[in-house]
Amino acid sequence: MAEEHPGAWFGFGFCGFGQALGSGRGPCVHSPEPLRVPGAETCHVSASWSYTAVVTRGDRAELSGSASGAIGDCADAWASEAALVVLRVGAAHGAELQVWSPERAPRGEPLWTHAVVREPARRQGGAQAGVLPLLPGACAYVSPRPPFYRPLAPELRARRLELGAEHAVLLGEAGQVFSWGSGRHGQLGHGTLEAELEPRPLEALQGLPMAEVAAGGWHSVCVSETGDIYVWGWNESGQLALPTRSLAEEGKTVQGEATVLTLDGPDLKGAAGGEDGGPAPFISIQSFPALLDLPLGSEAIKASCGSRHTAVVTRMGELYTWGWGKYGQLGHKDTASLDHPCRVQYFVEKQLRVKAVTCGPWNTYVYAV
Amino acid sequence: MAEGDPQAGSGALQKALRALLPSSKEGLKLDVGDRVERSVLLLLQQAAELFYGDRRSECLQISEVILDYSWEKLNAGPWRDVDKSWRQVYSFGCLLKAVCLCEGPEDTAAVPAALRVCDMGLLMGAAILGDILIKVAAVLQAHLRPESRPARSPPREQPSAKRAKSDHVPIPNVKIERAVPRVHRPSLEYFREQFLVPGRPVVLEGVAGHWPCMKKWSLEYIQEIAGCRTVPVEVGSRYTDEEWSQTLMTISEFISKYIVNEPKDVGYLAQHQLFDQIPELKQDITIPDYCCLGDGDEDEITINAWFGPQGTVSPLHQDPQQNFLAQVMGRKYIQLYSPQESEALYPHDSHLLHNTSQVDVENPNLEKFPKFAEAPFLSCILSPGEILFIPVKYWHYVRALDLSFSVSFWWS
Numbered sequence: 001m002a003e004e005h006p007g008a009w010f011g012f013g014f015c016g017f018g019q020a021l022g023s024g025r026g027p028c029v030h031s032p033e034p035l036r037v038p039g040a041e042t043c044h045v046s047a048s049w050s051y052t053a054v055v056t057r058g059d060r061a062e063l064s065g066s067a068s069g070a071i072g073d074c075a076d077a078w079a080s081e082a083a084l085v086v087l088r089v090g091a092a093h094g095a096e097l098q099v100w101s102p103e104r105a106p107r108g109e110p111l112w113t114h115a116v117v118r119e120p121a122r123r124q125g126g127a128q129a130g131v132l133p134l135l136p137g138a139c140a141y142v143s144p145r146p147p148f149y150r151p152l153a154p155e156l157r158a159r160r161l162e163l164g165a166e167h168a169v170l171l172g173e174a175g176q177v178f179s180w181g182s183g184r185h186g187q188l189g190h191g192t193l194e195a196e197l198e199p200r201p202l203e204a205l206q207g208l209p210m211a212e213v214a215a216g217g218w219h220s221v222c223v224s225e226t227g228d229i230y231v232w233g234w235n236e237s238g239q240l241a242l243p244t245r246s247l248a249e250e251g252k253t254v255q256g257e258a259t260v261l262t263l264d265g266p267d268l269k270g271a272a273g274g275e276d277g278g279p280a281p282f283i284s285i286q287s288f289p290a291l292l293d294l295p296l297g298s299e300a301i302k303a304s305c306g307s308r309h310t311a312v313v314t315r316m317g318e319l320y321t322w323g324w325g326k327y328g329q330l331g332h333k334d335t336a337s338l339d340h341p342c343r344v345q346y347f348v349e350k351q352l353r354v355k356a357v358t359c360g361p362w363n364t365y366v367y368a369v
Numbered sequence: 370m371a372e373g374d375p376q377a378g379s380g381a382l383q384k385a386l387r388a389l390l391p392s393s394k395e396g397l398k399l400d401v402g403d404r405v406e407r408s409v410l411l412l413l414q415q416a417a418e419l420f421y422g423d424r425r426s427e428c429l430q431i432s433e434v435i436l437d438y439s440w441e442k443l444n445a446g447p448w449r450d451v452d453k454s455w456r457q458v459y460s461f462g463c464l465l466k467a468v469c470l471c472e473g474p475e476d477t478a479a480v481p482a483a484l485r486v487c488d489m490g491l492l493m494g495a496a497i498l499g500d501i502l503i504k505v506a507a508v509l510q511a512h513l514r515p516e517s518r519p520a521r522s523p524p525r526e527q528p529s530a531k532r533a534k535s536d537h538v539p540i541p542n543v544k545i546e547r548a549v550p551r552v553h554r555p556s557l558e559y560f561r562e563q564f565l566v567p568g569r570p571v572v573l574e575g576v577a578g579h580w581p582c583m584k585k586w587s588l589e590y591i592q593e594i595a596g597c598r599t600v601p602v603e604v605g606s607r608y609t610d611e612e613w614s615q616t617l618m619t620i621s622e623f624i625s626k627y628i629v630n631e632p633k634d635v636g637y638l639a640q641h642q643l644f645d646q647i648p649e650l651k652q653d654i655t656i657p658d659y660c661c662l663g664d665g666d667e668d669e670i671t672i673n674a675w676f677g678p679q680g681t682v683s684p685l686h687q688d689p690q691q692n693f694l695a696q697v698m699g700r701k702y703i704q705l706y707s708p709q710e711s712e713a714l715y716p717h718d719s720h721l722l723h724n725t726s727q728v729d730v731e732n733p734n735l736e737k738f739p740k741f742a743e744a745p746f747l748s749c750i751l752s753p754g755e756i757l758f759i760p761v762k763y764w765h766y767v768r769a770l771d772l773s774f775s776v777s778f779w780w781s
Contacts, residue, residue: 016434017408027430049438050408066408081406103407165445182446193721217441307441326437
C-alpha cells in the first residue's frame with residue numbers, strides 16, 4: 001500500500017456509535033470526510049455495523065464505536081458484530097489468529113486462538129492486511145460464529161474470500177469464482193434460489209478470469225481482469241444497479257437508462273433490457289451474474305459491498321457508488337438510494353485519485369491519493 | 370360526516386397514546402436475552418430515554434436505526450428461523466416511531482403513516498408489552514374514522530364491481546360422481562368417524578350459515594372497518610409464476626386497484642392473519658366446533674383471510690394441517706386430490722415449492738405430465754355459508770368464480 005505520496009483515508013455513512021468516521025456530529029455523514037485515527041498511518045480498515053477496526057502501519061488495530069481501545073502486534077483485523085478477528089504477529093505471539101468478543105476487546109482474553117504458519121518472506125507491516133477472513137496460507141477461513149475455523153479444500157487455491165449475511169464468495173488463484181451458503185436472494189449466482197453447502201464454481205463466469213470479488217449482505221460483485229463488473233443477488237435497494245420497484249414507486253428510478261447489456265452466448269445474459277430496447281422491467285432478484293457497465297465505459301479495478309450498497313474504484317481513480325443510501329453511505333451529499341452507478345464527486349473536486357475502498361454494512365471507507 | 374376540531378383531536382389522540390404506554394422508561398424494558406447484540410440493546414435503551422425525555426426527533430432517528438437494523442435480521446435466513454427477539458426489537462422500533470410520528474407537528478399524513486408503521490410491526494414483528502401495537506393501531510384507527518358513523522352497515526349489498534365479467538367466466542361442471550359429499554350439521558362423532566379419521570373431504574352445510582360475517586360483510590363494510598390498514602397483497606396470476614410478487618398496501622388501495630377499478634393485474638389478499646391484526650373482524654366469525662377433535666389448543670389454530678376478485682387462483686398444493694375453508698362472499702371452484710395420488714401430481718423438486726404441483730389443473734400439459742390425466746379427484750363449488758373440510762396433506766386447487774372472501778382455519 002506504500003506510495004510515493006502517501007494518500008489519506010476518508011469515510012462516509014453511518015456513524016451512530018461514534019466510530020471513526022467524520023467529525024462525530026450526528027448519526028451519519030453524507031459526504032466524504034477525512035478519517036481521524038490516532039497513531040500511525042492507516043493501512044487497512046474493517047468496519048462492522050457498530051464499530052470499526054483500523055490497522056495502522058505500526059501493526060496496531062485501533063477500535064472505535066461500540067468497541068474501543070487498541071490491540072498491538074496486529075497485522076490484520078476483520079470486524080463483525082459477533083466477533084473481532086485479528087492476526088497477531090511478532091515475537092510475543094509468533095503468528096496467531098485470535099477471535100475476540102467486540103464488546104470486551106482488547107481487555108481480557110480472546111474467545112479462541114489458533115496458531116498459523118508464518119509467511120516465509122514477511123513484507124513491510126500492513127501488507128498482510130485485508131486478507132481476513134481468509135487465513136494466510138488459504139487453507140481455511142475464520143467464521144464469526146463457531147466453529148470459528150473453517151477448512152477450505154486446497155484445490156480451491158483461494159486468493160480472496162468475503163462473507164455476506166448468509167453466503168460466502170471466494171476467488172481462486174486462476175480467477176474462478178466460487179460461492180456457497182444460502183441462495184434465497186440469488187446471491188450465489190448459480191441461477192437458482194437453492195442453498196449450496198460446499199463451494200460451487202459459477203458456471204456463468206467460466207473462462208472469464210476475475211481479479212476481485214466482494215460480498216454484500218445479500219448480493220455479490222466481481223471485477224474481471226479486463227475491468228468488467230458482474231453483479232448478482234438481491235436488488236431491493238438498487239444495489240445491483242438494476243431498476244428496482246421500490247425506487248420507481250418513489251419516482252427515483254432511471255428505468256430507461258439502465259445500462260445492462262447482454263453478452264453473446266447462452267450462458268451469460270444481461271438481466272434486464274427488453275428485446276426491443278424498451279424500458280427494463282424491475283429486477284428484485286438476479287440469480288445469475290449480470291454484466292454492469294459504468295458510465296463512459298470506465299474500467300473497474302476494485303469493488304466492495306456494504307449490507308445493501310456497492311462501491312467500485314475505476315482505473316482512472318474514480319469512485320462509483322449505488323444502492324441503499326439512507327445513511328449517506330453513497331457519499332453523494334444526500335440520503336437517496338440509487339439503482340444506477342453514480343460518481344462520488346468529492347474526489348473529483350478535490351483532485352484525488354481513489355485507490356481502494358472498503359465498505360462496512362452501512363458506511364464506506366476510501367483510500368485516495 | 371362530522372369531523373372534530375383537528376387541534377382538539379390531536380391532543381386527545383396524544384393523550385390516548387400516552388395512556389397505553391408505561392409511565393416511565395423503566396416500564397419500557399424489553400426482555401430479549403442474549404440473542405440480540407449488545408450494541409442494539411444500547412440503542413433500545415437510548416431510544417427509551419429520548420422518548421421519556423421528550424426528545425422526539427432524536428428518538429425518531431434512533432428508532433429508524435433500530436428498525437433498519439432489525440429489518441435486516443428479519444431478512445437473514447428463512448422466516449421460521451428468524452429469532453423472535455429480533456421481531457420484538459422490530460416491534461419496539463415500530464411502537465416508538467408510530468407514537469413519535471403522532472406527537473409531532475399537526476400533519477394530516479402523520480396518523481395514517483403511524484398506522485402503517487403499526488401494521489408493519491404487526492405483520493413482521495412479534496408481540497411486545499401485552500400486544501401494545503394492536504391497541505395503538507385501534508386508537509389510531511378510531512381517530513381516522515369519522516365519529517358519526519358507527520361500525521354497522523346496511524344489510525349486505527352486492528359489490529359494485531363489474532358484474533358483466535361473470536358472463537364470460539368458465540363455471541366448471543361438477544360431475545355427480547366426482548362431487549365432494551355434502552353433509553348437514555353432522556355430529557362431532559359422525560364427522561370424526563366418516564371424514565376426519567379416514568381423511569376424506571366433505572362440505573359442511575348449515576354450520577357457518579349464521580355467522581355474523583355472512584350477513585355483515587360487504588366491500589363497503591370491509592372498507593369501513595379496515596380500509597386504512599396495511600396488508601400484504603400477492604400480485605400475479607399464481608404464485609408459481611415468474612411475474613408473481615408480494616407487496617404491501619392499505620385495504621382501500623387493494624379494493625380500489627385490484628377489485629373495483631378495472632384491474633390490470635390479479636391482486637389477491639391471500640393467506641393473511643387479518644383477524645389477529647384487526648380483532649374487530651374476528652367477532653364476526655366463529656371457530657368451528659369440530660376443531661376440538663384435534664390435538665392442539667384453540668389458540669394454536671391459524672385463521673387466514675382470503676379476499677380477492679373473481680379469477681384468483683391457488684395452484685394445486687398441499688398443507689401440513691387440517692383445514693376448514695369457510696366461504697363468506699362469492700363462490701369458489703375447488704378440485705381435490707388425495708395424498709395417495711401425489712406421484713401423478715408431479716410436485717416441484719425445489720425445497721421452496723415441494724408442496725406445490727407443477728400441473729395447471731384446469732389446463733394441464735398432458736404430454737409433460739401424462740399420469741395426471743388418470744388421477745382421480747373430487748370437486749365442488751363452495752358457496753357462501755358453506756365450509757369445506759380439506760384433510761391434512763390433501764391436494765387442493767382453488768379458483769374464485771366471483772369476488773370472493775374466504776376464511777380458513779388450520780388446525781391439528
